[in-house]
Amino acid sequence: MYLYGTSKVNEYGHLEIGGKDTVSLAKEYGTPLYVYDVALIRERARGFKKTFEQLGVPFQVAYASKAFSAIAMIQLAMEEGLSLDVVSAGELYTAIVAGFPKEKIHFHGNNKSRDELEMAVIEEIGCVVVDNGHELQLLEDLCAKHGKHMPILLRVAPGVEAHTHDYIVTGQEDSKFGFHIDSGQAEEAMLFGEKSEFLDVLGLHCHIGSQIFETAGFLLAADKLLSILKDWHQRHGYHAKVLNLGGGFGIRYTEEDHPLPASQYVEKIVVEVKRLSEELGLEVPEIWIEPGRSLVGDAGTTLYTVGSTKEIPGIRKYVAVDGGMCDNLRPALYNAKYEAVLANRMEDEPEETVSVAGKCCESGDMLIWDIPLPKVKSDDLLAVFCTGAYGYSMANNYNRITRPPVVFVENGLDQLVVKRETIHDIVRLDLSLRETVIK
Ligand code: LLP
Secondary structure, rough: OOOOOEEEEEOOEEEEOOEEEEHHHHHHHOOOOEEEEEEEHHHHHHHHHHHHHHHOOOOEEEHHHHHHHOOHHHHHHOOOOOOEEEEOHHHHHHHHOOEEEEEEHEOOOOOHHHHHHHHHHHHHHOEEEEEEEHHHHHHHHHHHHHHEEEEEEEEEEEEEEEEEEEHHHOOOOOOOOEEEOOOOOHHHHHHHHOOOOOOEEEEEOOOOOEOOOHHHHHHHHHHHHHHHHHHHHHHHHHOOOOOEEOOOEEEOOOOOOOOOOOOHHHHHHHHHHHHHHHHHHHOOOEEOOOOOOOHHHHHHEEEEEEEEEEEEEOOEEEEOOOOOOOOOOHHHHHHHOOOOOOOOOOOOOOOOOEEEEEEOOOOEEEEEEEEEEEOOOOOOEEEEEEEOOOOOOHHHOHOOOOOOEEEEEEOOEEEEEEEOHHHHHHHOOOOOOOOOOOO
């Protein structure tokens, strides 16, 4: 059994996280419940930062808050000295309410609305990562309207796509994200930004994928971006201050996953960017990265109570829990794999292979297929590991099921940071039939 961070088996044979017995947490807050190991988030954040510091290069590690955005989480990122990526007015507003330093907020997205960009301009955030020409013009107009200045990065599609162990290099990059390079769109955007009295083109950005276990894709992307910068430097005298290589650093969900430590990704990237910049005669840019999953993913555990079970002789035993695709969409959406344990009986040996079903009215709502567990009974507490990234953030109200609360645990203390949604919340936005008819 693989245990993450501060997780361990306590004297009662229960799973403990952050010094808290998960059986007690389930009693206090109910299930389903997301539990975050705060010490592990801190450790992950420090892991990325430490390597940059040791290598002595200017950097920013921006937490991609799409992985899990909530006020307390943003405040934790702030405590750890991270910068922040947001991708919507909602994520930006969460950051502002959390009191996150605005100058360290970066705004992403391939179709930011006028209102979202205006919010970014008025709030004077750190930078907008501009994705296309439409947005560039909108931003220019909004800055002019408000008499504000905005640093920008240009997101480009580098023609490198990476996922776990594979990456593909495509000449003609086919992606909804970023400026196309070969057709000159990116260059045009840089020239537009350089001419503008409101925009300051800090440099280039790319994001090559997610759950990546190798460094090769990042290095290829860095090579591509630096060669563009070299070209722009020679032909236009353009000088980039920042190179942002995005996120995507992989984590261990199951024993099949073998991620690299943060230090290795960072070291390889820094060494390559330094080497190439020197070779190309460019000043070494500030290096930014944007981890989401690798900061919070393995720090999150979801606790469920087992309800009904269904044994089909000779075929399979289904064990149903009180959540499912409403609190973890990833298995249904990506066929994502997870490991789980019985948190109330950690010392019992596995006796049977079962499949964990969610409670949504959909056959595809299966959380885990074929997992060995002790003989599972109703009211057992099932802990699914590694749900910290894209779990709560992709939770939904399918079947009008309420979203679970989030609890932070650290050093034997627990704190509720997101309340459980109630059935009253479920109808909060609804209006009665004919309530809005104009008389
Ligand atoms: N930066 C940009 C521009 C991104 O688009 C993303 C993720 C990240 C950073 C952070 O990537 P990470 O380090 O978390 O892999 N819902 C999917 C993941 C979608 C990721 C989208 N972009 C999942 O549950 O696996």
